[in-house]
Amino acid sequence: MEGAGHGRGAGPSPMAGEQRQPQRQPGSCQVCPEQPADGPQQGLFSSLQTGNQSCQLMLLKTLETNPYVKLLLDAMKHSGCAINKERHFSCEDCNGNVSGGFDASSSQIVLCQNNIRNQAHMNRVVTHELIHAFDHCRAHVNWFTSVRHLACSEVRAANLSGDCSLVNEIFRLHFGLKRHHQTCVRDRAILSILAVRNISREMAEKAVDEVFESCFNDHEPFGRIPHSQTYARYAHRDFQNRDRYYSNI
Template identity: 85%
Template sequence: MPTGSARGYKASSGQGRQRLLPKQGSMSKGGMLGKNQIVLCQNNIRSQAHMNRVVTHELIHAFDHCRAHVDWFTNVRHLACSEVRAANLSGDCSLVNEIFRLHFGLKQHHQTCVRDRAILSILAVRNISKEVAEKAVDDVFESCFNDHEPFGRIPHNKTYAKYAYRDFQNRDRYYSNI
């Protein structure tokens, strides 16, 4: 049930819902708070598109938590893998976002952005050195970058997101006659 609004976004409270709160501690835009809750920091969400990216990023972490039983607090490689996947699949590294950040590049630009964003996310939530974060990301990067579940592909834009949804709808179609 909506309890209020912040800059045009409806805030919800309760188990299993998203909540908009002022920035807390080291959390810059969003995070998982306990079980079945995603928290968004209202003073850092700039637009609906930005909120969509943050929610998608956090939902990928929630998906990983359910699917892979991630050990968030003691295994930095688990955290690194989820951060790689979230940066890759949420739109954090879209061309438009990178242009706004004044990051330009053509050769393997998306991979470089995903790696850098994953490292920054780890450093924001863990008290470890940059070298340890870089090693953890590098160790898991190839397999986690290529894991596109639950989308099946990287949804770079709305068109790719529609293709991913179409793929999801047709996922069992080719196996129904076996």
């Protein structure tokens, strides 16, 4: 994260959409672009219970199998910010189309159980929010007072989470542009800032453009842009080998 030193902490922030629950103050927000149509209506209690159980099961599978997330969990632990499933994740119903958030004040990643509809989407949301948590752990991030700090973390999250993968961009009908990945990262970061900050689009664009080069090229803890799960597995292997190498010095 740009312009910050080392710190201690772990928690949640969202990606690009509307504000979530009013009692939460996330660092950023994300819209879920691929929500399928809702099925038959259920009773309120039954719906909440089913949604929470589904969220918990998808979260568990993500934590145990997704290579992006496994690398980030190892990196958080290595940095002194070990993540605990029961303590640091919360499945909740959210307002609007927000998928999740990183709440630095409570050190929790909030997962919007009413908006996360499938395993692939859960994988991306958890990855995105863990990148915010990693930035929060390793740096003194001024989430609420520095738009530049927020912009940097949003650039990193869009760049490294797989949110701008070719498959996702084709799904959004965005493809064929020169420097497409960079364009996607910039656009998603701007949307995320506008979702949680009452500022003009011009101010959000300015903040992203000011930090873009350095933050886009900051690939920690992956060491590279993981364009697919295969890349993420290679990055995880390299991280583990790097960790072993330094522990033997």
